[in-house]
Amino acid sequence: MSFTTFMFYFFEAVAALSAVGLAVVRNVFYGALLLVICLLAVAGIYVLAFAEFIAVTQILIYAGGILVVIIFGIMLTTKISQKPLVVEHSYVLSGLLAAGGCFCMLVFVIAKEPFVSFTNSLEPPPVNSVQTLGVTLFSKYMFPFEIAGLLLLIALIGASVLASNIKSKKT
Amino acid sequence: MFPIEHVLFLAALLFSLGLMIIIIKRNTIMILLGIELMLNASNLNLVAFNNLMPEKMDGQIFALFVIIVAVSEAAVGLAIVLQVYQYYQTSIPDSVSDLKE
Amino acid sequence: MGTGLYEQLELVRMSFGFFIPELVLICAILVVLIAGLIKRGTVFLPAFLTLLTLFISLATLIFYWPTGQAPIELFYNMLRNDSFSAYLKMLIDCAGVFTVLMTWRNKQQEKLPEYYALILTVVLGAHVLVMSVNFVTVFISLELISISSYVLTGFSFSRSGAEGSQKYFLFGSVASAIMLYGFTFFYGLTGTLDFSSVDFVNALVNKQSTLLLVAGTMALAGFLYKMAAAPLHPWAPDVYEAAPMPIVAFFSVVPKLAGLGVLAKFTLALNLFGQSRHDWQFVICFVAILSLTVGNFSALWQKRPKRLMAYSSIAQSGFLLVGIGAFIPTGIDFMLFYATIYLLTNFLVFFYLQYFETMGLNTLESFAGVGRILVWPCIALLTGFIALTGLPPTAGFTAKFFIFSAIWESYQLSGKPILLWLLVFGLLNTVVSLFYYLRIPFYAFIRKAETLKKGNNLTFENFFGVTLVLLILILFFKPDLLMRWINKINFVL
């Protein structure tokens, strides 16, 4: 077993375990931390899968961005002095049923599927994946990229509209 | 190289767990976390599949877009959650159910 | 890769020529926002700008109507501009215009610049979505619609508004996550994100795996969620109830049509020109039956007009899906006809519902006796409901008639029993739908009147309503006026 393989399975295990933990744990904070761990492990897998740029983005945006926002959210919506950090579970059976059914089905169909490479062996894999990615992003994917910009703008405006309303209600 | 199926299984697991979290957790923030988990499952798939044809970066770019969308969703989502909290003083989704039959 | 970069960018530049309506919209979003920042508290300006934008968009759409048989590929085949999507875009723009008019009559709306900017964003997202043939653009534009919609739902800035937008958000996020997950498998199976490409189809024809079914269903889930079709409908009633009336009307048309457009293309791709091992026709028909049943039967219980219309829109999604489910080109034509009529009748009904809402009529019971005092609005409303039910002499009948003709023809061609069931279910559901559609007119005309003020007949609503009523009637007697146009539409992938 090579190092890469070991690391791969290590990350897999960490991601899986932390995800399970996330489902089981009842504290929101622990949940957020477990999610961070899970995402970091996934980032690790990205690195192993030759997607360094994605991995970095993952760490930056998820761990650095989204999770900070989420923790803000947690703090704003829970009263720390009391014990509302503890999250109750409900509809557990339904959840298990749906998730279990979904998982079993997915595993069943994925396992049956032989995924084959589409690459012509003649063409060598790109040396610098980040460069390729950048060029493709700004040529072929320029349009979605622009729309994504608009999306971010609108999200910003939307969030601000909703948030500003909170202020106006308070005053 | 590790077998691609194993990444897919992990993704499936994350996806299912995300689903489960969304259904069972009695806290909106936790549900948000579940959604992130589901989106990550997709990203894992995309990155893994990208390796089937590494000369094109379609999968990775898609993953990038997914992350962007996840960001904006999270932003708007949290704003909404905060607003709901403002009105209902709770983040338990079941308690936020004035609108029903 | 770097060698062709200039040519590639040149392609992108050339694409803008076929992208003018959308460019107008994008610019307008910014203009409206900035205008709102400059002149705070203005009511007229953003509305005027939005209206202007939509009209310009419409005008450019018609001016640059794609007449050729082959669709025009834009932005590296991220989008395809063809007459099918142009028609849908036109409907979407019309819906936008109507929404602006409704908002103008609403008079209670806050934060208008952002509001109109968001509406324009949804319109833009819908434009892009109906043109999309690439998973990335589908996903992005769908999210563009979704995220704007979440915010718009909360625009009543009330307790229920917040709740509605939270529900919409949670449900929408999950649905799009599921859809995305489905997309990834398509990518994995075909190695391309462009579902209109030959590679995509060839790869799937060669594979025909069960994973395809799972992934396809998951992808469909996202579209169905946008259309508010069963089983991804439950958000609709709560959201509709929470949102302001113009937004409800808007939601019941624009995302639905956008979802419908992309669904039509996507199912065509999935069906692999009839070579698919999986019976996607069955899936679509099944969903249609489910939507019809759930929508119609649940609507029977409703006490509030908005909720009733929410279920009605679910049921109408079912009817629209029937057109796709026929899997014949004429079915798409008829579906477009249906969509047009649906747009007209839906806005007719919502216009008057808003009119009555401003008078304080929030529940069905409160409509008691209105028909004897406000005769004309109630008659117009009745016409709208009759058209939604699908009775002559309204174009609603013609639309339903066409839709069922398509099913019959399809059944004749393929002999699949599910189509027969769909026909029977659809028609029986028409009877059921009558039950709730007539409830408001029923209260209005038949129950005894309470003390209500006599209204002015010369309102904008009446002018607008009569116009729509006439349109609906004219299109019954002369459906060829519209069909002639639709017939020219060429639906290809």
Next chain:
Amino acid sequence: MQQYLISLLIFSPLAAAFIGVLLPAKSENSFRYLTLAANVIQLFVVLFMFVAYDSAARINFVEQQPWITLDLGAWGFLKATYLVGIDGLSFPLVILSVFIMGIATISSWTVTQNVKGYFILLLVLNASIIGSFTAFDFLLFYLFFEFMLLPMFFLIAIWGGPRREYASIKFFLYTLLGSIFILIAMIGLYLSVHDPVTSGKLVHSFNILHMTDPANFISNSILDPNNPWEIGPYNGRLWAFLLLFIGFAIKLPMVPLHTWLPDAHVEASTPISVILAALLLKIGGYGLARIAFPVFPEAALYFGWFVGLMGLISIIYGALNAMASKDLKRLIAYSSVSHMGFVLLGFASLTPEGVAGAVYQMFSHGIISAMLFLLAGVIYDRTHDRMISTYSGLSSKMKSYTAMVLVGFFASLGLPGFSGFIAEIMIFLGAFKSNSTTGILPESFAVLATLGLILGAAYYLWTLQRMFFGPFNVKGHIAESQIYDLTQREYWMLIPLAAATLCFGIFPQPILSIIDPFAKHITEFVLTTGRNLTLSL
């Protein structure tokens, strides 16, 4: 000029309705006279038509105007025309409609609540009834057929009795359900039928006359007679016939699809009951004879016995229920069920006598049931109580009324000299003959149907005995002063009806000579075409 007569008939009430919309709601009398004026115009038109009618021609006064021509791309064209005409089946019913609508207008004179709405709806109803009796284009027929639902719904629901909401919804749902069945068949038919005249591109036609010719069916369409495609136990054509049959049977109404009728009648106001019983029910029978039988002749042969059986059941079952009714209007409503059963029996026999009798029965029942409902309305107007047990010995206080009731009842139970007798005897003769000539109905059907006559006598005479004979007495809160004899207006309504039923009972030939060519043609057509088609399968 003759070709526009039918349009004049259809559009004069519509024009009146349009004028009515423009008039102010306060001038109540103007609406009454407006409606009456439209009726009078129609009456003159019908009189003129009666004179100009040519029995030799199959269809008279044909008018055809282009309506919808729709390019459906790969499917060819969809063509619906404004095609109206009058033949031996529709003419009696058109005469009846004009006549009854006039009577209904007079009967509506006392309406005081929302007069404008009422009369406008009445006019619209009038137009759609005439329209559905004259349309020869299926889409046009369907348009009128559906369009009469709404006015009727509101006329019951707004101006009806205490349980009007329930009754009106029930009526609407039932008939809409029926029309949905018809719609399915219509979709199938137009998609399967092409216009034989036009060459070149395929033209899907709604023309009923095109549909009746098996040669016009596009080969391999579901309804193509040569297509062996089976859905379940039957082929597409048999199914389509069943759909049409059920659709029209609801309207007729046929047991067990009749339960809307008693409720609707009991709750509807008198003029509306009159229209409902006299005209709307006829559309069921009309549709069967106009569309279901000639378009699917082999299905008519195949299911003929079933149609006849249902008719028989309706006859007996309706009569039994009439006997059990405690409410006068309900009794009359059930008697309608019973009488319309004869129509089914007559059509099913497919003998000229039977078919002519069935058409005549529709005509005659229109007159008689209108009279009966008016009579029930007379007593209801006075006391607001229709229970049979409330009254006894009315004859001593209301002599003319009793005389009219006698005429009505005896006409309805088929006494010779009244039009019902002619119809029923024809139907009996036809139904009995059926087995030996067409082989559809066993003789026992006709024999058992005579039970309907006996029961008819029993329930009418029992009612007479209870309500009108014996010592005078009324129960409950009703003051004796409320009971008074017929008024001038009521005479104006009842006398023409009584005269008509008597006249057409003694001199049936004018109407029969109109019906007869139709009856001969359709029986011959259905039998020969139906047999050919059955053989070819």
Next chain:
Amino acid sequence: MQSNISYSLFFEICLLLATTLPLMSFLFSLAIAEKYSWAVSITAPFLLLISALSSLVVFFSVLDEQPYQFAMAWMVVADQTFSAGVFVNVLAATMLLVVTVISFLVHLYSIGYMAGDAGFRKYFAMLGLFTFSMIAIVLANNLLIVFVGWELVGFSSYMLIGHWKEKPEAARAAKKAFVLNRIGDAGFLVGLMILWTHQGSFDISTLDAINGFSEWQTAASLCIFCGVTGKSAQFPLLTWLPDAMEGPTPVSALIHAATMVAAGVYLMIRIFPFFTPTALDVVSIVGIITSLIGALAALGQYDIKKILAYSTISQLGLMVTAIGSATPDAAFIHLFTHAFFKACLFLAAGSIIHSLHHAQHQFHTHFDVQDIRNLGGLRKKLPVVFAVFLLAGSSLAGLPFFSGFLSKDAILTGLVTWAGPDTSWKWLVVMGAFAVTFLTMVYTFRMIWIIFFGSEKKTSGVDLPESPVVMQVPLLILATASLWIIISWNPFINTRWINPALVHSWNVTILSVIWVLVALAVAYRTRNRASQLKIFLHAFYLDHLIEWNIKNVAMKFVGMASRIDKKLIDPFLHGTAYAQVLVAHVTGWFDRALVDGTVNGFTSFVRGVGSVTRSFQDGKIQLYIFWSIFTIIIFLIWTLL
């Protein structure tokens, strides 16, 4: 139009007058204003008189001539003509004469009898209509028109029985008469259907020509006989006739004794060749049963009119038996004689009733004037009526020198001939007929004795006026007509002055003379011994049986039908509505508040389904998500498997 040249225009006018004048009388009586109703008392008998005179002309013109035929198209369907027309042969002309003459006499009588009645106009109108429809039956050239008249006489009979509407019994009796007649008519109608199907014509003249004696012919003749059973009050449809006595007595005389009830017999005679031997056997058996029941029941009655009614039934039974025994001519002679003497008896009885009513009115006493136990010794107070009653009664009883003797003799002769020398069941019929003549004597004698002889009972204190002249004249005319002379010069042998030759047998004549005298003796011996048998009084409980059946069988069906309609069809058609509601209750999803009164049938079913689909909509977003996903997964698993 096919008219016979040999008949003069005068004849045709007379025929037209005879036929239409009663109709004129009907229309005139209806149309005239209330205050001029006295005019009716002049016009109606006058019109009938002309009608009767015209029919006399018709009668003598037709005698010994070819039948007169005239027909015109009534309606044409499918190239087949339903004609309306007349076929006048000697039989029809005779019957026409009987009908018009008796009708005229009854009209005349009624002027006195009905004087001052509130429904005077209506009464005469209906008499007119009745006479017209009866003439239609008599003259019609085809069975369809006969059927028309058949129903119309039923209608006028209904109206006349129920003339005194305020009397609940009258209304009831009228209804009963019509409904029971309808049952018979339904049979008649079936007969018509069979004829139409197999013969394609209703023409009476063509009916004679058929004698294939096929099964359908038997069936058709039995069906027509079914109609006769109703109209002529044969077993088992005879119970309406005694009840019909609730009508005014002249009506009973005209309709329920002389003409309408005889219409059935007349019809059978008219189309006699059509009847197959099998059918005739049934006819004779039914006839004799009816006759015996009538005669026995007459023994048990106390009501004067009921005795006469049962006697009528008995005599009708005898006629039917005669037809069954293939001697229609004998039956017709009896019909003819019976018409006169029975009408006379009824009118006489009416006269008694009329006088007693007046007397009661005058002296303010009250008793049932129709109950013979209350009467007695009236011969002194009402000598004219007594004389008339005696004459007509003798004729009924069949004493020699009276018309009744001759006609009964003819029937008995026919029966004996028919039965033949061998012993068969036919002899039972013959014995029955003899028994009937015997019983007739007994009850007639008893009736006359109790009413006119002995001591006065309830009437002793009152002064009885004789009836007015208008009532006496018809009585006298009719009484004269019950003498032998009306049909034959020879009091013991039927000469051919009305009918073609009849078989005459001195053996039978002598036997019947002896038989009648024996009966007279027995009657005298037992004159005061009233029959105590309840079974006779209630006419073998036939009426009770029918009523029980109606109450327990027919009304059961009625109730069942109505229950099916209310309880079964409504909900069933609309699906398992109640089950849905139940499910909804159990699961707690059902929102009671929403059941706003329209829960019924379809509504509740649809709403039941709606409550299920809607119950997922409980406002909990996580459950929404769950349900949606769950549906997808279920769907996927279902398609994958």
